[in-house]
Amino acid sequence: MNWLQNKFLTKKVLTYIFFLFLFFYYRIIEINRPLWGDELITLKTLNSNPLLNPFYAGVSTNLPLFYYLIKIYDLVTLNFVNLRSLNILVAIATILFVFKKYNFISNFQKAVLVLFLALSPIQIYYSLELRTYLLAQFLIILNYYYLSNKEFKNWYWLSLIGLLLTHYACYIYILASFLYLIIFRKIDKKTYVNFLLIALAGIIILFFVSKNPGFNDSTSNSILAGVLARISTNNLVDNFLKLREVLTIYYNFGLHYYRMENSYLSIFKKFMQILLLVYGFYILFRTKKFSEFEIQTFFIFLLVMLGSIMTDLIGIMPFGGRHIFPFHFLYLILLTNLISKISEINKAVSYLIVAVILSSYLIYNTCLSFNLKDFVGNNDPQGVLISKCIGK
Numbered sequence: 001m002n003w004l005q006n007k008f009l010t011k012k013v014l015t016y017i018f019f020l021f022l023f024f025y026y027r028i029i030e031i032n033r034p035l036w037g038d039e040l041i042t043l044k045t046l047n048s049n050p051l052l053n054p055f056y057a058g059v060s061t062n063l064p065l066f067y068y069l070i071k072i073y074d075l076v077t078l079n080f081v082n083l084r085s086l087n088i089l090v091a092i093a094t095i096l097f098v099f100k101k102y103n104f105i106s107n108f109q110k111a112v113l114v115l116f117l118a119l120s121p122i123q124i125y126y127s128l129e130l131r132t133y134l135l136a137q138f139l140i141i142l143n144y145y146y147l148s149n150k151e152f153k154n155w156y157w158l159s160l161i162g163l164l165l166t167h168y169a170c171y172i173y174i175l176a177s178f179l180y181l182i183i184f185r186k187i188d189k190k191t192y193v194n195f196l197l198i199a200l201a202g203i204i205i206l207f208f209v210s211k212n213p214g215f216n217d218s219t220s221n222s223i224l225a226g227v228l229a230r231i232s233t234n235n236l237v238d239n240f241l242k243l244r245e246v247l248t249i250y251y252n253f254g255l256h257y258y259r260m261e262n263s264y265l266s267i268f269k270k271f272m273q274i275l276l277l278v279y280g281f282y283i284l285f286r287t288k289k290f291s292e293f294e295i296q297t298f299f300i301f302l303l304v305m306l307g308s309i310m311t312d313l314i315g316i317m318p319f320g321g322r323h324i325f326p327f328h329f330l331y332l333i334l335l336t337n338l339i340s341k342i343s344e345i346n347k348a349v350s351y352l353i354v355a356v357i358l359s360s361y362l363i364y365n366t367c368l369s370f371n372l373k374d375f376v377g378n379n380d381p382q383g384v385l386i387s388k389c390i391g392k
Contacts, residue, residue, distance in 0.1 A: 022362070023118045027091070029369045030128050031084050039130040042067065043083075046074055057212045063205070065165035066132035087134045091117075091127035094138045101145050104293055105333075109340040112354055116332050119361045121368070122254030126325055136167045136326035144329075147177055148293050152191055157198075164202050169323050171202055172311065176303035180296060239309045239319050246305075246320055248272040251331045252357070253364055268360050275353070279338040294337050301330040 035043070041060050045067040048059050055064055073086045095117050102110055117123055126134045139162045146156035163170035178195050181187050248269040283290065283298060290298075304327045312319035343350035 019115065019118060022365075023095075026119070026124050026365045026369060027088055027128055030124070031082055031088075033128070035130065042070060042130045046071055055208050055212065061209070061212050062132060063165050063167055063209065065162060066135050069135070070130070084128050084130050087127050087129065090134050090138050091123070094134070094141060097138075097141060097145070104148060105336075106340055108343055108350075109336045112339055113332055113336045115354075115358060116336070116361075117329070119358065119365065120252065120328075120332075121361060121364050122251060122325065122328060124365060125254045126322070129322075131322065132167050133322050133325045136163065136170050137329055139163050139166060140170070140173055140326055141329050143173075143177075148296065150185075152187075152194075157194060160198055161201070164198065164205060167323075167326065168206075168317060169308070169326055172304050172307035173300075173327065174198065174202070176300045176307060179303060180300050184296070184299070235313055236309075239312055242319060243305060243309070244273065245269075246324065247276060247331065250320055251328055252360070271356065275338065276335075279334070282338070282341065289341070290337075297330055297333045297337070301327065301334060304330065 044059050045056050045064075048056055050056075050064065050068060050071065053059070056062075056067060060067065070083060070086060073081075074083060077083075095114055098117065099110065099114050102113070105113070126137075139159050143156060143159035143163065146153070146159070160174060163174060181191070249265060249272075252268070252272065253265065304324075308317070308319050308324050308327075311317045311323075317323040339350050339353055342353065
């Protein structure tokens with residue numbers, strides 16, 4: 001009996017080591033890829049004095065928290081460490097936090113969730129981009145833990161303040177979680193007041209950032225510039241159609257602007273569309289089978305997607321790309337919710353689904369690691385990479 005237990009533990013440890021190796025391999029192999037425009041802007045902020053220019057006016061149009069962390073990291077490492085490694089540390093913190101704290105989901109679901117966080121191509125990409133989006137996701141994961149446990153204490157509010165200073169997309173999440181609390185939960189006056197203070201702080205921050213010389217250029221087609229021409233029925237329909245691409249391709253592989261896909265990615269997209277369609281009908285007809293956490297996740301994810309679509313329509317942020325990456329974690333929770341439900345009915349089918357998704361991730365990651373010389377920048381047609389490995 002002891003021999004069997006030791007054999008099982010050995011396999012478990014070896015499995016952990018294998019996936020840990022893949023986590024680092026796929027990131028380290030890409031860490032020296034060429035910097036693109038927005039990453040170069042991040043480097044420019046290292047030369048700015050945050051005491052004299054706290055919002056980096058004239059240097060960047062984004063919120064400053066990540067730039068502060070980069071500056072500290074640069075000082076601590078004394079340039080001996082690639083600055084992109086900061087986001088690898090954030091990725092490690094993200095996975096460890098989910099593994100240690102998200103005990104309100106089943107062990108099976110948590111294991112799958114951690115695997116997807118570790119090996120999803122889009123997670124690998126943003127854990128290496130010298131930008132703020134992975135930090136935004138980590139803060140959402142942190143905040144979501146306390147929201148789900150109904151712990152409105154210091155860390156909950158501190159993480160919200162961190163989100164205010166991280167990226168504009170985070171404001172959509174803050175609003176969505178507040179609406180969820182108003183509709184589905186009874187919250188006290190103190191919580192209302194705190195949310196109002198958070199909202200006021202967000203407005204003040206946006207006011208100061210709007211004074212940035214480059215801010216008007218980045219919102220030239222927006223409601224902020226008095227242009228409403230983008231709001232039309234056709235654009236609304238186009239964005240809802242784009243949502244299908246976001247959920248089935250972008251949130252799995254990170255294809256930019258959803259333009260390039262080969263036959264392999266097309267098959268995977270159809271597989272994911274069927275899977276998510278089944279999940280939607282399951283929610284519709286079996287609502288009582290879902291926990292409060294599952295309903296909360298579905299509702300908040302729905303709100304952040306609608307909010308993202310609306311900010312695209314008024315020209316503030318494009319729907320897709322890096323602006324909605326921070327919400328990827330919510331998508332993964334929904335996906336693993338479905339897989340967990342299927343495992344209750346038939347474990348073999350759930351394992352097969354995990355194998356299909358995970359193998360597609362590994363194939364894509366490996367193809368990318370073998371074809372890095374073809375990866376020029378952020379807007380490369382990444383679908384070409386997988387074609388070179390397994391054909392069109």
